[in-house]
Amino acid sequence: MKISNIEFPDKPLFLAPMEDVTDPAFRLLCKRFGVDMVYTEFISADALIRSVKRTEQKLTIYDEERPVAIQLYGREADAMAEAARIAAEACPEFIDLNFGCPVKKVAGKGAGAGLLRDIPKMLQITSEVVKAVNLPVTVKTRLGWDEDSKVIVELAERLQDCGIAALAIHGRTRSQMYKGDADWTLIGEVKNNPRMHIPIIGNGDVTTAERAAECFDRYGVDAVMVGRAAIGRPWVFAEMKQYFQTGEIHPVLTFEEQKNILKEHIIASVRWLDIDDNTAIESVSNQRLKGIIHSRRHLAATPVFKGIPNFKETRIAMLRAENLDELFRIIDSVREPEHSL
Numbered sequence: 001m002k003i004s005n006i007e008f009p010d011k012p013l014f015l016a017p018m019e020d021v022t023d024p025a026f027r028l029l030c031k032r033f034g035v036d037m038v039y040t041e042f043i044s045a046d047a048l049i050r051s052v053k054r055t056e057q058k059l060t061i062y063d064e065e066r067p068v069a070i071q072l073y074g075r076e077a078d079a080m081a082e083a084a085r086i087a088a089e090a091c092p093e094f095i096d097l098n099f100g101c102p103v104k105k106v107a108g109k110g111a112g113a114g115l116l117r118d119i120p121k122m123l124q125i126t127s128e129v130v131k132a133v134n135l136p137v138t139v140k141t142r143l144g145w146d147e148d149s150k151v152i153v154e155l156a157e158r159l160q161d162c163g164i165a166a167l168a169i170h171g172r173t174r175s176q177m178y179k180g181d182a183d184w185t186l187i188g189e190v191k192n193n194p195r196m197h198i199p200i201i202g203n204g205d206v207t208t209a210e211r212a213a214e215c216f217d218r219y220g221v222d223a224v225m226v227g228r229a230a231i232g233r234p235w236v237f238a239e240m241k242q243y244f245q246t247g248e249i250h251p252v253l254t255f256e257e258q259k260n261i262l263k264e265h266i267i268a269s270v271r272w273l274d275i276d277d278n279t280a281i282e283s284v285s286n287q288r289l290k291g292i293i294h295s296r297r298h299l300a301a302t303p304v305f306k307g308i309p310n311f312k313e314t315r316i317a318m319l320r321a322e323n324l325d326e327l328f329r330i331i332d333s334v335r336e337p338e339h340s341l
């Protein structure tokens, strides 16, 4: 499978773009566990043009995580084209356009999934961005605005005509937000449309290795994109790859190794958000850190501590811990439940 001139292995797995989640610290960890492609969290075209510092920081890419797509959102073609030119200077492999974000502050203002209500504008933005940069441009969108307007099969052809290099489809409508089950049948229909020739990336509710394999086999997609299942569990990609190769499911990490990865991710987040590479982590281990607050989403979602008896109090303490000394003491104290030994 190739997107533009970038080659991917058989059954490639992509890490879905996720705001406040897919920063370099997390992307690099997923890469270590075999993910084939990563995306930045979505980046506001307007904020990029205004040179907002926090937004510019989101353009940071490390060579070890390539190939990477920088994802942009916005509602005006000229701003999106200008933002794409700025993003291209960070040298990603792809510029990705977000036409799927359902939240009010984005879709309500006509950006993200809001563009599913104004297809001519979506196509204009896509064409302008394709013209503006020398990089391949990809799109991520949903099935349609609501149940009565699932336009993706026709829309995919029109986006392809604008010159995009690949299309990622989240199998929900904007109205569904994140509720209900993702519907992969229309993703399969897009893939099986004989007029489509660009790679199709399927997304939505892929949480297990078996489901990932089924999505390839049943719907024929060129890549499977995984989002929430990777939060607090970046090794999910290694589990999936192992299953593709062997047909068997074995833990790829021991309980202690999983805890160590969580700790490593927390340290990487602190390095990303609080301190530079030359500062010793020990020198801040009793301080309140942004990287710890940022890691809570992963600690709350991780399956590592599932099934541990009487874990509630420890969990609350873990999610309240404000410095590394305290947090790591709690994580270190958790023992693997007997039944899984």
Ligand SMILES: Cc1cc2nc3c(=O)[nH]c(=O)nc-3n(C[C@H](O)[C@H](O)[C@H](O)COP(=O)(O)O)c2cc1C
Pocket: 016, 017, 018, 019, 020, 021, 040, 041, 042, 071, 098, 100, 101, 140, 170, 203, 204, 205, 206, 225, 226, 227, 228, 229
């Ligand atoms: C916390 C969070 C943040 C997200 N941020 C983005 C984003 O910045 N850009 C985007 O295209 N989709 C975003 N999404 C949607 C995901 O990329 C993905 O389409 C969705 O979660 C469905 O896939 P999943 O079932 O594998 O999680 C976000 C989802 C979550 C849960």
